[in-house]
Amino acid sequence: MDNILVIDDEEVVRDSCSQVLIKEGYQTETAGDGETGLQKIREVKPDLVLVDLKMPGVCGMEVLKKIRDIDPDIIAVVITGFATIDSAVESMKEGAYDFLPKPFTPDELRLIIKRGLEKRKLALEAATLREEKKRMEENFITMVSHELRTPLVDIQQYFEVILGGIVGEVAIKQKEMLERVRERIDALLKLIKDWLDMTRIKAGEVVKKFEPLDISFILKNAISFALPQAEMRKITLEIDAPSSLKKVKGDKESLKMIFTNLISNGIKFNHEGGSVLIKAKEQDDHIIIEVSDTGIGIIKEDLPFIFDEFFRVKSDKTRHISGTGLGLSIVKKIAEAHSGSIKVESELGKGSTFFVILPKFEKRSS
């Protein structure tokens, strides 16, 4: 049964409201002043509070403020004898749902109570659904990493042993097939890793620890990570990022993720013998990092979509390049979690430049 508390210093208002509300089947409590009202709110935790603005002692506006601290889901309706725009606006600012000017009819009271309680019900349902969704996502993440990733890693391990000839000689034909299976498993593991990274970033679990960071150190680190991939495709990696640059405010591991993704794309979508240049410079309150390549480029029509989840350009040039379509959406989410941004310029056949804009570390922002 919904519980309603009426706080008003006028006995006639308390009694008339009680009568109407009890008749409607609500459990009703009353209080003759703000202090008693607040005490009852703490004890009874009503669903809705009707509160007079003008009372001696603790006034209605103070009661409103305190209700928000006690339980922001309690619906507060203000009763006022002086319904001015100012008092209405102020009470709404303090969290009131609506207001009821005196004198009011039983019908007006019933209607406002009904609407207020409906709003509370919806808000509580939405909160329960949000909780439920969060719990399901967390369970799903755990399920994916344990039930899918772990056995795949084991399978990959067995393949290494077999392909290494440790448990007996493998015929050339068998080896070719097993290598193809291994490549597929690698691609599946990459998909699971990207998907898990993305889900964790969305859940706010990844970009957490902001500290002053030397961007040139992060970029050098990302380059050394990409070096084997670059050597395989004969791509030159160049860097122009003076260590004298101002520090950025960032999370080390996730920033590394941004640049390994961008450099890896610069290599993958490049021509053999091409190059990737990584440049960092200061601009106003920001550090701008450019990752440009001499690769295949992206057509204008596809550019608005490349940061979308699972989007991959479909063309003869990209068909044989493996990927998940999640890298750039991860990059964008990390940049945004840093209050930064990313943009791209590209010309088909000539190459692409990705610009990552990150805030500088200011002493007062720490």
Ligand code: ADP
């Ligand atoms: P993935 O690399 O796994 O396919 P991304 O999200 O990193 O996914 O990139 C999405 C798509 O954008 C790629 O499939 C590719 O078509 C295009 N793309 C990304 N980076 C580049 C680049 N440097 N040059 C050309 N195309 C690119």
